[in-house]
Amino acid sequence: MIIRPRRLRRTPVIRDMVRETTISVKDLIYPLFVKSGKNIKDPIASLPGQFHFSVDTITQDVNEIWELGIPAVILFGIPDRKDSVGSRAYADDGVVQSAISAIKKEVPEIVVITDVCLCEYTDHGHCGIIKNGQVDNDATIEVLALEAVSHARAGADIVAPSDMMDGRVAAIREALDGAGFKDTGILSYAVKYASAFYGPFREAADSAPQYGDRKGYQMDPANAIEALKEASLDIDEGADMIMVKPALPYLDIITRVREQCLLPLAAYNVSGEYAMVKAAGQKGWIDAASVMMEMLTSIKRAGADLILTYFAKEAAKIIKSTT
Ligand code: PBG
Numbered sequence: 058m059i060i061r062p063r064r065l066r067r068t069p070v071i072r073d074m075v076r077e078t079t080i081s082v083k084d085l086i087y088p089l090f091v092k093s094g095k096n097i098k099d100p101i102a103s104l105p106g107q108f109h110f111s112v113d114t115i116t117q118d119v120n121e122i123w124e125l126g127i128p129a130v131i132l133f134g135i136p137d138r139k140d141s142v143g144s145r146a147y148a149d150d151g152v153v154q155s156a157i158s159a160i161k162k163e164v165p166e167i168v169v170i171t172d173v174c175l176c177e178y179t180d181h182g183h184c185g186i187i188k189n190g191q192v193d194n195d196a197t198i199e200v201l202a203l204e205a206v207s208h209a210r211a212g213a214d215i216v217a218p219s220d221m222m223d224g225r226v227a228a229i230r231e232a233l234d235g236a237g238f239k240d241t242g243i244l245s246y247a248v249k250y251a252s253a254f255y256g257p258f259r260e261a262a263d264s265a266p267q268y269g270d271r272k273g274y275q276m277d278p279a280n281a282i283e284a285l286k287e288a289s290l291d292i293d294e295g296a297d298m299i300m301v302k303p304a305l306p307y308l309d310i311i312t313r314v315r316e317q318c319l320l321p322l323a324a325y326n327v328s329g330e331y332a333m334v335k336a337a338g339q340k341g342w343i344d345a346a347s348v349m350m351e352m353l354t355s356i357k358r359a360g361a362d363l364i365l366t367y368f369a370k371e372a373a374k375i376i377k378s379t380t
Pocket residue numbers: 172174176184219220254255256257258259271326327328329
């Protein structure tokens with residue numbers, strides 16, 4: 058007798074009934090870049106279909122995102138000026154702070170997450186304060202805490218530290234609580250690898266390190282056990298959700314972290330993963346929309362609950378038309 062698994066693949070309806078993994082629009086978080094100025098909506102060359110917005114134009118886009126059913130955005134700022142300590146990162150009139158208030162006024166219910174890091178704000182492009190030629194961990198977490206509190210003061214629902222300094226989740230939690238923001242959540246980029254897949258983002262955010270690299274603070278792509286350690290440290294320090302980043306080359310890590318973590322788990326489908334699909338799609342070498350859905354499905358199947366992705370709007374439209 059032959060066992061016949063194909064019986065359950067016979068019709069679209071049967072396949073639908075036995076499908077193990079589905080993506081909901083509610084799983085998606087949309088990254089947005091905001092810069093100072095007015096009336097700006099400039100295409101980002103390295104991320105086809107993505108834009109630099111100014112504070113006045115970003116709200117229109119957020120309206121559209123919300124109408125599509127996407128529950129959250131994550132904001133990245135490109136400041137008007139940079140300095141060695143990234144002081145525009147924690148200025149109450151900074152570009153992200155202004156965008157948060159504008160978005161919260163226009164679409165109060167959408168969840169506003171902010172990337173908390175210094176690389177977009179420092180003139181040297183590193184994610185922290187430089188002392189003796191090195192990124193100084195303990196000086197950096199003080200500044201990150203100021204940044205997180207200023208985002209919370211502007212109305213952010215969740216802050217997302219992406220710097221990979223040790224002890225920053227505890228420092229941010231303490232600072233938020235101390236400033237009266239006990240309900241502001243922390244989505245920690247707990248497991249963030251030193252990845253070449255961030256290339257298009259660094260062009261978009263003008264945040265490439267001017268010298269050296271990020272290997273002294275971001276993780277070695279060869280390490281998996283260390284990922285479990287990073288995840289458990291951030292959980293112990295008080296993270297509300299944690300993230301693995303990038304997503305596709307690290308699906309095994311998503312699965313392993315999911316198995317040991319009792320918090321919602323996010324994965325960041327990063328700029329290089331997006332740009333590769335867009336480029337090959339433009340050349341006609343792949344069917345970009347199908348590849349996109351296959352990739353997003355793989356990230357969920359691996360164990361992610363939430364996906365940060367530049368594909369969010371496109372995927373939302375496909376999900377809506379097929380459900
Ligand atoms: C900031 C930060 C980076 C990304 C998110 N937050 C860049 C980096 O670490 O160099 C990358 C996101 C992407 O590639 O889409 N530290």
